[in-house]
Amino acid sequence: MKKMIKDLIKKIKKYDTIIILRHNRPDGDALGTQLGLKKSIQKTFPNKKVYATGDLNPRLSFIGEMDEINDDVFENALVIICDVAVSYMQGDARYNKGKETFVIDHHTNKSDIVDDNHFICDSTCAACAELVSEILFDNRFVVDKDVALSLYTALVTDSGRFQYNETSPRTLRIAAKLLETGFDPQKIYSKLYVETIEKRKLTAEFTSRFKLTSKNVAYMFNTKETLEKYNISFNDCSRGMVSVMAGLEGILIWANFTEEPETGKVIAEFRSRGFSIVDIAKKYGGGGHDQACGATLESFEQALEVLKDFDQRMVEVNGQ
Numbered sequence: 328m329k330k331m332i333k334d335l336i337k338k339i340k341k342y343d344t345i346i347i348l349r350h351n352r353p354d355g356d357a358l359g360t361q362l363g364l365k366k367s368i369q370k371t372f373p374n375k376k377v378y379a380t381g382d383l384n385p386r387l388s389f390i391g392e393m394d395e396i397n398d399d400v401f402e403n404a405l406v407i408i409c410d411v412a413v414s415y416m417q418g419d420a421r422y423n424k425g426k427e428t429f430v431i432d433h434h435t436n437k438s439d440i441v442d443d444n445h446f447i448c449d450s451t452c453a454a455c456a457e458l459v460s461e462i463l464f465d466n467r468f469v470v471d472k473d474v475a476l477s478l479y480t481a482l483v484t485d486s487g488r489f490q491y492n493e494t495s496p497r498t499l500r501i502a503a504k505l506l507e508t509g510f511d512p513q514k515i516y517s518k519l520y521v522e523t524i525e526k527r528k529l530t531a532e533f534t535s536r537f538k539l540t541s542k543n544v545a546y547m548f549n550t551k552e553t554l555e556k557y558n559i560s561f562n563d564c565s566r567g568m569v570s571v572m573a574g575l576e577g578i579l580i581w582a583n584f585t586e587e588p589e590t591g592k593v594i595a596e597f598r599s600r601g602f603s604i605v606d607i608a609k610k611y612g613g614g615g616h617d618q619a620c621g622a623t624l625e626s627f628e629q630a631l632e633v634l635k636d637f638d639q640r641m642v643e644v645n646g647q
């Protein structure tokens with residue numbers, strides 16, 4: 328991996344145009360890592376043209392804006408893809424149009440975009456930002472308040488405020504180094520964790536909606552009609568409501584199944600506490616982390632199949 332990182336740094340120095348990408352429906356880690364890396368390269372090498380593109384997440388626009396660039400910009404560019412290794416989850420359909428491409432990730436999926444020499448991946452990192460921050464610090468790139476705010480937002484969100492499994496002494500050392508740049512973390516928390524009264528009431532509605540399987544797997548089915556009824560966006564429901572089933576005694580696996588209105592596909596978010604379920608996500612063509620993963624399903628019938636697998640996992644875990 329050291330050799331690959333060395334090679335990446337060499338390529339960053341060589342290319343005049345660098346485009347940073349990440350996964351679609353971006354979360355805090357995807358956007359924070361992407362924009363933190365962009366800003367750091369731009370500040371370290373002011374003469375280079377550095378861009379960040381992809382679909383938006385309005386809730387996280389405080390991290391920064393996306394660039395609009397023409398297809399021909401990709402021709403001579405170095406492309407660095409963050410927080411995702413697979414082609415079907417890309418935020419910019421032109422992800423494979425660069426002259427050369429690197430992937431930096433912390434998920435457990437293999438890459439179908441780059442070969443092993445261009446795939447910098449460490450699934451022990453709590454966030455992709457942990458790996459990227461380390462690369463930037465080790466190679467003496469500019470990490471000022473502005474860069475650090477983006478990377479810290481990524482670290483805080485993907486680690487669940489430093490609580491999830493992958494959070495390690497190394498995560499906290501990186502967080503400390505980022506904080507030392509002097510930005511105000513309260514500014515981030517007030518954007519991320521203060522919500523409207525309407526949103527809190529909606530969360531209460533969804534808390535009363537989830538069901539349990541015979542083996543105590545919590546789940547929700549959200550159809551297109553559900554989204555309309557509660558006037559909630561797909562993203563706010565799919566990613567935003569999975570956590571209403573988290574942190575409950577006796578519930579070690581929970582799943583949120585939401586119909587994507589444009590495609591009719593069912594986007595599934597899976598979470599567990601204490602053991603891995605990512606193999607089940609992969610069985611259905613998905614992936615992610617051991618205890619936080621997902622998949623794209625064809626139908627709610629298929630969701631029932633997934634729930635059977637989760638019930639089976641509970642039987643194994645309980646040793647029955």
Ligand SMILES: [Mn+2]
Nearest residue numbers: 356410455485
């Ligand atoms: Mn991530």
